[in-house]
Amino acid sequence: MKRFLLVAAALGLLLAIGFIGHEGFAAVAEAFTAVGWGLAAVVLLRAVQIAGAGLGWWCVFPDARPPLTTCINVRFIREAINTLLPVAQIGGEIAGARLMTLHGIPGGLAGATVLVDMLLQVVTQFTFTLVGIALLALSGGDTSILAGAMAGMIAMAIALMGFFGVQRFGGFRWIDRGLMKLAKSPGWSALAAVANIHDHLELLHADWPRLAIASAVHLSVWFVGTLEIYIALYFMGYPVSFAEALVIESLSQAVRAAAFLVPGAFGIQEGGFIAMCAVYAIPGPAALALSLVKRVPELVLGLPYLMIWQAYEGSAWMRRRVAP
Numbered sequence: 269m270k271r272f273l274l275v276a277a278a279l280g281l282l283l284a285i286g287f288i289g290h291e292g293f294a295a296v297a298e299a300f301t302a303v304g305w306g307l308a309a310v311v312l313l314r315a316v317q318i319a320g321a322g323l324g325w326w327c328v329f330p331d332a333r334p335p336l337t338t339c340i341n342v343r344f345i346r347e348a349i350n351t352l353l354p355v356a357q358i359g360g361e362i363a364g365a366r367l368m369t370l371h372g373i374p375g376g377l378a379g380a381t382v383l384v385d386m387l388l389q390v391v392t393q394f395t396f397t398l399v400g401i402a403l404l405a406l407s408g409g410d411t412s413i414l415a416g417a418m419a420g421m422i423a424m425a426i427a428l429m430g431f432f433g434v435q436r437f438g439g440f441r442w443i444d445r446g447l448m449k450l451a452k453s454p455g456w457s458a459l460a461a462v463a464n465i466h467d468h469l470e471l472l473h474a475d476w477p478r479l480a481i482a483s484a485v486h487l488s489v490w491f492v493g494t495l496e497i498y499i500a501l502y503f504m505g506y507p508v509s510f511a512e513a514l515v516i517e518s519l520s521q522a523v524r525a526a527a528f529l530v531p532g533a534f535g536i537q538e539g540g541f542i543a544m545c546a547v548y549a550i551p552g553p554a555a556l557a558l559s560l561v562k563r564v565p566e567l568v569l570g571l572p573y574l575m576i577w578q579a580y581e582g583s584a585w586m587r588r589r590v591a592p
Contacts, residue, residue: 273354276530283535284559287542291552299504299557306503307564310496314565317492318347324485325385327478330471334371342367345577348570354531361386363577370584380468388479388486393525394424396490400518403511404547413547417519420526493517500561506550516544537562 288296303310322340326333333339345367346360353359361382368378401417473479497513508516523540524533538559545555 273529273531277354277532277534280527280530280532280534280536284538287535287538287552288556291556295553296556296560299554300560302505303500303503303557303561306499307561309499310561311565311568313492313496313499315569317489318344318569320485320489320492321347321389324388324482324489325381327482327485328381328384328388328472329377330475330478334368334373338368338371341573341576342371344569344573345580348566348573349577351532351566352570352574358528367577367580370580376465377468379465380472383465383469384472384479385482388483390424390525392483392487392490393521394421395487397421397424397518397522400515400522404515404519407511407515413519413543417522420522424522424526490518490521493521496562497558500558501550501554504554504557506548506554508548508550512548515547516541519544532563532566 319340322343323336325343326336326339329339342364346364349355349360349363350358365375365378365382368381369375373381397417398421401414401421404417405414491514494510494514494517497517498508498510501508501513520537520540524537527533527536530536538556541555541559542552545551545558550558
C-alpha cells in the first residue's frame with residue numbers, strides 16, 4: 269500500500285507540473301506573486317478553519333472530555349499528516365486517536381470520537397457541496413460540470429450511508445472481538461484498551477444534541493474556506509462574488525476528497541481548479557496559482573505540527589523506556 273501511495277504521489281506531482289508547464293511557469297508565478305500579503309490572510313483563515321474543526325471534534329466528546337486546546341492541537345497534527353505525508357488522507361485520523369490516548373483518553377473512546385468526527389466532516393462537506401451546486405445551477409453554470417457534480421454527489425451519498433450504517437448498526441462489533449482475541453496473545457495486551465469502539469460509538473450516536481452542535485461547527489468551517497478563494501482571486505485581479513468563490517471552493521474540495529488515495533491530491537486539485545475557474549472566465553495560470561496558494565497553509569502550518577507530533581511520540585517513547 270505504501271508503495272502504491274508513493275507512486276500515486278509521484279504521478280500526481282508530475283501531472284501538476286505538467287499543468288503548470290502547459291500554462292507557462294512564468295505566467296503561473298506572476299499570478300501567484302500577485303497575491304502578495306494576501307497569503308498571510310489565507311494562512312490565518314486556514315488556521316481558523318483547522319481550529320474550528322478541532323472545536324467540532326471536541327463537541328463530539330462526552331462529559332469526560334479533554335481540554336479544548338488538546339483537541340485543537342491534535343486536529344492540527346491530523347491535518348498536517350493527511351496533507352504532507354503519503355497516507356491517503358486518513359493516516360492523520362489514526363495518529364490523532366493514538367495521540368488522544370497519550371492525553372489520558374481511553375483508546376476505544378478516542379477511536380470512536382475520531383470516526384464520528386470524520387462522519388460529521390463528510391456529511392457537512394456533502395451539504396456544503398450541495399450549496400455550491402445549487403448556486404452554480406442558479407447562475408446557469410456549465411451543464412457538463414453540473415452533471416458530473418451530481419453524479420459525484422450520488423456516489424458520495426451512497427458511501428455516506430454505508431459509513432453511517434457501519435458505525436450505527438454494529439459494523440465495528442466484529443473489530444472489537446478481533447482485538448480482544450489478539451489482546452490475549454503475548455505482547456498485544458495493550459489492545460484491550462481499544463477493544464470497545466462499538467460501545468462508545470453507540471453512546472456518541474445517541475447524543476443528538478452534541479452531534480447537532482458539532483455538525484453546525486463543522487459546516488461553518490467549510491464556509492470559512494470560501495474566503496481563501498475570495499481573497500486570493502481579488503489580489504490576482506480576478507474579483508469574484510462570495511457566491512462564485514463558494515462554488516469554486518465547494519466543488520474543488522469535493523474533487524480533492526474524491527482523490528483521497530492520491531497523497532496531497534497532487535494533480536487532481538490543480539485540474540479541478542482549472543475546470544472550476546474556467547466557469548467564471550478565470551484563466552488557467554490564475555487557477556493554478558490559486559491551487560498553489562491553497563497549498564501554502566499546508567506547508568506553513570503543517571511542517572511545525574509534524575515536528576510537534578514527533579515530539580509527542582518521542583516523549584511517549586521515553587516514558588516507556590524509563591517505566592519499571
